[in-house]
Amino acid sequence: MHMSAQSNPASNQDNLPGSAEWTPDMIQAIVADLKHKPGALLPILHAIQDRVGHIPDGAVPIIAEGLQQTRADIHGVISFYHHFRTQPAGSHVLQVCRAEACQSMGSRALEAHIRNRLGVDYHQTTADREFTLEPVYCLGNCACAPSIRVNDRIHGRMTPEKFDRLAEQLTTSTLELK
């Protein structure tokens, strides 16, 4: 049994973050589907963010009611974890690794270049809504540093020049889709 390139579950598709318009019914359906799981809150939050792209404020009371918890509980969990965002992201979520292995290969200069090129700081989205920039602490690609992640795709041995080409490609292909 081998995996062909086509059916490979590991295939490195450039999944865009979810961007569906959310409705209370959608959130209710997700909660109903997952709330029987022990410790259901993180799976629910992941499912919402995967679908909608973020956790809308309006989802909080629905989750709270479904799980019989307070809104403060739900808000507290969302705000604790770096992964969850409460505002829509740009077309591409770009994470730059700031950890030691990447530092040893020049990631500080790469970070500065990327911030400069995109004109935003961490946790911000570019004015054209193409990129949301996030820091990340290790992508597990430490022997081929520095690394960045664009949506679900990780890129190793990144340089400012390679980044510029990548950013160009990503913005062009997005335009073609429209």
Added chain:
Amino acid sequence: MATRIYVPCDTTALSLGADEVASLIERHARDRGADVTIVRNGSRGLFWLEPLVEVDTGSGRVAYGPVEPDDVAGLVEAGMLEARPEHENYLGNIDDHPYLKRQQRLTFARIGLTDPLSIEDYRSHGGFDGLEKALGLDPQGIVDEVKTSGLRGRGGAAFPTGIKWQTVHDEPWQQQKYIVCNADEGDSGTFADRLVMECDPFMLIEGMTIAGLAVGATRGFIYLRSEYPIAHRILDEAIRRAEADGYLGEDVRGSGRAFHLEVRLAAGAYICGEETSLLESLEGKRGLVRAKPPLPAIKGLFGQPTVVNNVLSFAAVPFILAEGGQAYADYGMGKSRGTLPIQLAGNIRRGGLIELAFGVTLRDILDDFGGGTLTGRPMKAVQVGGPLMAYMPASQWDTPMDYEAFAALGAGIGHGGVVAFDDTVDMGEQARFAMEFCTVESCGKCTPCRIGSVRGVEVIDRIRAGENTDANLVLLEDLCETMVDGSLCAMGGMTPFPVQSVMKHFPDDLTA
């Protein structure tokens, strides 16, 4: 018959274009009328050679690497599909590569050889032999094998795994117990957990199932970091296939014993690699550290007895059961038995996975395996064991990789990551980063960690700006001591280690 060509599918190979390489090889082969089958194998862990393409000659696998998408046309032209040696990236029979030949791969014996999602491949390379043995033993017999092996928790704390399992085993059996795998591999410089999950996922499933049989747990969770999307997809699929083949579920291999396994995705909090914080997170809460006692072995997930082990600890178990605990204990030195998967990373020429018996010196790893820095400049410092561990100067590189030998230096092996830095590194900046990282990742429960790290960044900034340097150095020392002694867990308790190592071994960088 079609020639089998292997192109790895792990994160590192993919991060360097392995998918494009695979489809280009397919296209060029088609254009030339060559009959090839592309197999997406795991990585061998020779990362400087990724993407590493292997061609099965029928009498061994001949490798080419690194093969970037732009190289494919030239390689095919130079006879890669026929395994010819003309191209400069030709590496010969990969099994004879010195980087592999010199290793002692017990846990990682299969990575890169197999299709990670093929149960058939797994079985034909010794997979599930340990589980079959375990199914023939009583629970205490399984725990005894693990005790005999001398295995210590590979996540960093190095607590004897057999003793932890014994504690959970000894709790009453008429209750729900859990097996939890800590796959929140957040330390920079580490990727061995990822390799297990992406390249040999059934090994983790097997190890956790054996743990379930040993302690009477019917349910397991893999708490996986969200930074590993590829590991997530592979693990989910591997669990599905293991269930379909009766290796997981209500009746494991007809034994009448149940074991259910589920991946739970973390959400980007480093602190959730701490076991009690991880349990809180699995319960759907903020990842706040719990005070110990009670130990998770007695009151763990949802208040029930729980084995929490790192990926590498569970991954060592199938070998231990298949070959016997003594076979594992025969490797190593002192109280550090078995093998250590060392992850060589950062500014290094030949980075990758090096599994060796405990006792090899750091210098052997850095020079013989690593070949010095990638930039070609002199190496200045090495951080072993992740962001909470000391920076080691050259004078300490002859230390053997052994838990006690490293502890004697105020350093640690942690999860086995080794990150090299060349002489352009500013160690003062590294010390500042250690504190800064803690400000970002502290769970906030205890004051020394939550506030201490913020004050730490400020004091280091003042020292680096030349403000009252001597007095602030005393203050920094005092602050480090408070954090080490007063923090609830290793996050605040060990954040000072890299800082103190810079103060001790690289003082000029701090005050420059």
